[in-house]
Amino acid sequence: MNNLLQTLRNLGPARLAAIGGVGLLLIGFFVYLTTRLSTPEMELLYAELQQTEAAAIAKKLEEAKVPFTVDKTGTKIMVPADQVGPMRMRMAAQGLPSGGSVGYELFDKGEGFGATSFMQNINHLRALEGEMARTVQTLNGVQQARVHLVLPKRELFARQQNPATASVFLKLRPGAQLSRENIQAIQQLIAASVPNLDPNRISIVDDKGKLLARGTGSDTAEAMMASAEEKKQAYEGRLARTIEDLLGRTLGYGKVRAEVSADLDFDRITTQSEIFDPESQVVRSTQTVSESNESSDRDPLAPVTVDQNLPTSQASSSASPLSSNKSNRNEETINYEITKTTKSHVREAGTVRRLSVAVLVDGTYQTSKEAPPAYQPRSEQEIESIKALVRSAVGLDAVRGDTLEVVNLRFWSPEDDIQKPEELFMGMTKDDLFRIAEMVVLGIVAVLIILLVIRPLISRAFEKAEMQEEDEMDRLLTDQAGMPAALAAPTGALAQDLALEAAQADEELEQMIDINRVEGRVRASSLRKVGEIVDKHPEEAVSILRNWLYQES
Structure with a gap:
């Protein structure tokens, strides 16, 4: 020491x-x-969770003594790589994640003897709404859905019943859009699940506050006013899908995004016209009348003169003079027919006044073993070819003032934030x-x-x-x-x-x-x-x- x-x-x-x-x-x-060395490699367990579901999953992971991390937003949960599969199976067995709504598993717990009919009806309504919301969430492009049903109470001795109505809230995935056919499919799906529910009485709203379906019925004035806008959206959507389908076969599906703005004329105009052609006349009928009259007449009384009143006059027994009358009349009537053209022109609503088309295309990616895929923009020749195809597909008219823009930019996808290990x-x-x-x-x-x-x-x-x-x-x-x-x-x-x-x-x-x-x-x-x-x-x-x-x- x-x-x-x-x-x-x-x-x-x-x-x-x-x-x-x-x-x-x-x-x-x-x-x-x-x-x-003691820190395990973490991988994604669930993403885009609601905070209530994230809290429930975190509690289950703590009970299982599995380490986990939660991001700042509280919507993503990471666990060790070797625990991803077992934990997903375990959470699925416990009904997690539930999508933010409860379904028919609400009745698995059973009800006590003190449950009233009102509570049973409310639970049945909640379960029905939850099951329909889960079904709608399975559609492509829908991230989250909520369904609200209004089922009128059936009254005894009532001649008329109030119609059932429903409202649907949709949260779409980034960049996703629903076509008119998708919206009608959601309406038909919900209407077929609820008795006495008309599809026209289902309103649909997205997460941006955009009204996708009014749900006010087809006979109301608002529905008539909205039909023009719906026709406009349907026409624009049809043209956009035509462009995306056409270019997607060459560039790849999901690498083309098209938007069409149409200026439509919804005035219904009826025009009637009659046209006469004086050059093309035809004799239809001719009528000729010829009349000749000749007559003679003698007057039986002699004419009274001064000589007859004189004393020295002698009675004259001479006869009265003879009178004659002669007349001729000719009349001809000719009827002509002139060529007449009668036209009735009806221009229905929805005439295209002007089209504006915008097309966004993704570039190409050069792959190699040593480096990740590198983005490469498309050449000017490819852009011009795309413009020519779009003009022919939608029928653009330069005289009408139609415009077309094709831009080449790199697309973003949610998978870019999550790097998959190779x-x-x-x-x-x-x-x-x-x-x-x-x-x-x-x-x-x-x-x-x-x-x-x-x-x-x-x-x-x-x-x-x-x-x-x-x-x-x-x-x-x-x-x-x-x-x-x-x-x-x-x-x-x-x-x-x-x-x-x-x-x-x-x-x-x-x-x-x-x-x-x-x-x-x-x-x-x-x-x-x-x-x-x-x-x-x-x-x-x-x-x-x-x-x-x-x-x-």
Whole structure:
């Protein structure tokens, strides 16, 4: 113990501080290495969870004593890679995740004798809503769904019953859209599950507050007003699907996104016109009337004259004059027919005034074994070919003012946030190889620190102590070797000096022997050095031993 303390004293404060710092670094390194090795590799268990479901799953994981982590949003849970499969099976056996709604498992617990009919009806309604919500969630593009039913109470002796209604809330996945056919399918699905529920009385709203279906019936004024907008959306959706299907066969499905904005004219116009052609006339009928009259007449009374009233006049028995009348009349009527064209033109609502088409296409990806897929934009020639196809597919008219834009950008997908490990060598992923390489490098660094820093410091410290001991031993042996000659002929001051040095050497040697006796061992190098000195100077060694024996006696 004393040798260790003496060695530490010989090292000095600077060397002790260096050794302490290196020791602390090594301790921290081994603690980090141990923690790193003991931390399991975490993988995704569930994502896009509601906070209530995440809390229930976390509680089950704590009961199973499985380590897990939850992200900042509280919607993703990570567990060790070897526990993903077993934990999913275990959670599924317990009905987790439930999708945020309860179904017919609500009746698995049973009901007490005190349950009223009202409670039973409410539970039945909850179970029905939950089951329909789960069914709607299985549709492509739907992330979350909630269904609310309003079932009127059946009244006795009532001639008319209030119709049942329903409302559906949909949370769509990023980038997903529902077509008109999808919305009608949801309405028909829910209407077929509820008695006396008309599909036109089911309203649907998405998570952005957009009204997908009004649910006010088909005979109301609002429905008539909404039909025009629905026709517009249906027309735009049909054109967009046409573009996506056409380009998806070449570019790949999911790598094309098309949007169409149509300006439609919903005015219904009826035009009637009659056109006469005077150049093309035809005689339809001709009527000719010819009339000729001739008559003669004699007046029976003579005409009254002045001569008849004179006294000298004689009665005249001459006859009255004869009168005649003659007339002719001709009449001709001709009826003509002129060519007449009658037109009745009805222009139905929905005429296209203008189209605006926007197409977003993804680029290509160059894959290689050494690096992840690299994004490559499409060439200008490909973009022009896409524009030509779209113009022909939707019937764009430049005179009408139709516009088309095709843009090439990189698409984002939710899988980009979750990197799937790829097996590289002997079933190990890239993360496993990195961890092994990290441990190897840290181990090499630790070995180099031990060999190049700690070992030289310790070796130098002990070598310095050994050199001091060896120098002291050589000095003592040299002093003792000169003692016999001095004892044989001690004279004057020289004899006194020799005697004093011998006494001091004997005292120091006696102290060293006492220390060695207390510690119980002597350094092997010191004994080897003493043996070499004895071999080289046997006579002096015998003299020293005799002197020691003489002093003890």
